[in-house]
Amino acid sequence: MMKLYHHPLSGHAHRARLLLSLLGAEHELVFVDLQKGEHKSAEFLKLNRFGQVPVLVDGETVISDSNAILVYVAKSLGRDDWLPETPAVAAAVQRWLSVAAGELARGPASARLITVFGAKFDVEDTIQRSHAILKLINEELSASDWLVAGQPTIADVALYSYISSAPEGNVDLSAYKHVLAWLARIEALPGFVPFQKTAVGLAV
Amino acid sequence: MMKLYHHPLSGHAHRARLLLSLLGAEHELVFVDLQKGEHKSAEFLKLNRFGQVPVLVDGETVISDSNAILVYVAKSLGRDDWLPETPAVAAAVQRWLSVAAGELARGPASARLITVFGAKFDVEDTIQRSHAILKLINEELSASDWLVAGQPTIADVALYSYISSAPEGNVDLSAYKHVLAWLARIEALPGFVPFQKTAVGLAV
Numbered sequence: 001m002m003k004l005y006h007h008p009l010s011g012h013a014h015r016a017r018l019l020l021s022l023l024g025a026e027h028e029l030v031f032v033d034l035q036k037g038e039h040k041s042a043e044f045l046k047l048n049r050f051g052q053v054p055v056l057v058d059g060e061t062v063i064s065d066s067n068a069i070l071v072y073v074a075k076s077l078g079r080d081d082w083l084p085e086t087p088a089v090a091a092a093v094q095r096w097l098s099v100a101a102g103e104l105a106r107g108p109a110s111a112r113l114i115t116v117f118g119a120k121f122d123v124e125d126t127i128q129r130s131h132a133i134l135k136l137i138n139e140e141l142s143a144s145d146w147l148v149a150g151q152p153t154i155a156d157v158a159l160y161s162y163i164s165s166a167p168e169g170n171v172d173l174s175a176y177k178h179v180l181a182w183l184a185r186i187e188a189l190p191g192f193v194p195f196q197k198t199a200v201g202l203a204v
Numbered sequence: 205m206m207k208l209y210h211h212p213l214s215g216h217a218h219r220a221r222l223l224l225s226l227l228g229a230e231h232e233l234v235f236v237d238l239q240k241g242e243h244k245s246a247e248f249l250k251l252n253r254f255g256q257v258p259v260l261v262d263g264e265t266v267i268s269d270s271n272a273i274l275v276y277v278a279k280s281l282g283r284d285d286w287l288p289e290t291p292a293v294a295a296a297v298q299r300w301l302s303v304a305a306g307e308l309a310r311g312p313a314s315a316r317l318i319t320v321f322g323a324k325f326d327v328e329d330t331i332q333r334s335h336a337i338l339k340l341i342n343e344e345l346s347a348s349d350w351l352v353a354g355q356p357t358i359a360d361v362a363l364y365s366y367i368s369s370a371p372e373g374n375v376d377l378s379a380y381k382h383v384l385a386w387l388a389r390i391e392a393l394p395g396f397v398p399f400q401k402t403a404v405g406l407a408v
Binding site for chain 2: 049050061063064065066067068069070071072075076085086087088090091092094095097098099100101102105106122136139140
């Protein structure tokens with residue numbers, strides 16, 4: 001059975017867990033105590049040199065990076081509905097994985113790191129970056145129910161966790177009606193698991 | 205023939221151009237005048253809502269995001285040596301595409317944006333992030349000539365441009381001997397095209 005090393009308040013870990021659950025892939029959750037620094041222990045660094053959750057272990061295969069886990073899970077389960085393989089559609093999915101690792105990390109994920117984990121980022125810059133990317137995603141979703149190819153793919157999964165939790169970082173979503181409708185569509189998918197909410201300001 | 209909308213000082217554009225050249229794919233370069241704001245013109249925004257180079261146009265297909273272009277080019281040319289399709293190896297490639305969009309963008313690419321384009325980022329934080337990711341990449345390359353599967357893949361291409369130009373952002377590479385040897389290996393590949401150097405401090 002696949003093992004997912006995770007922490008319930010990590011949106012990157014939720015991203016991986018969400019796909020496993022949506023695809024009905026049996027898996028075991030292994031809690032990594034970030035507060036105790038378990039992700040920087042010698043044992044964990046053997047799994048992932050970067051010292052980050054999530055990590056997926058499937059037999060002898062070890063996959064780090066949440067986007068990489070999405071690719072691995074979709075491909076190893078043969079789900080080319082969730083990761084289409086034609087060049088143009090695969091590239092369109094990749095574009096959103098890049099956004100998840102880039103604009104989303106630097107925007108809403110960072111805004112939440114400030115309020116939930118006490119990260120020392122520039123608040124104003126982070127909130128402004130968050131709205132810049134949300135505006136673009138909202139425009140994209142004005143024409144289609146899903147980010148790519150009119151169907152749910154790993155692109156939607158990659159963006160869900162940190163957009164749904166953006167209000168925890170004081171990023172107001174109310175102006176983005178297409179984004180809100182898309183979040184609700186994801187939450188209505190069979191197998192959906194929610195991302196645990198945090199009391200904002202609570203050090204964890 | 206494929207058209208690549210680019211700017212010679214954009215590392216993201218070079219990333220796309222480098223793969224096209226390494227794979228011997230005939231292409232036309234279309235210069236986008238970033239200084240004149242052509243990337244924010246109504247015409248260009250129709251190609252890429254994000255207002256960024258590069259964009260690849262192949263007949264009716266329009267691909268934005270440099271990583272997405274790498275995926276499109278490798279797949280459409282059927283080069284599964286450059287983008288292997290087995291789940292674990294495809295995931296390993298994806299991990300580095302995430303690093304290219306994440307840690308590399310926030311590290312060496314941002315450091316160069318400060319010196320070359322006058323971006324108002326925190327210099328100390330950016331340089332420190334650059335060395336953190338370079339240290340990890342150097343460790344990774346201590347065991348293998350290439351980032352994934354012991355052969356050149358789009359993962360190497362995705363990381364090349366902003367690592368090779370890191371010194372332009374005052375990020376010294378001399379401590380990273382495995383990285384330096386890897387840069388030289390990429391530069392020795394048939395079809396390699398260099399990333400244009402800028403006189404640091406010259407506003408462009």
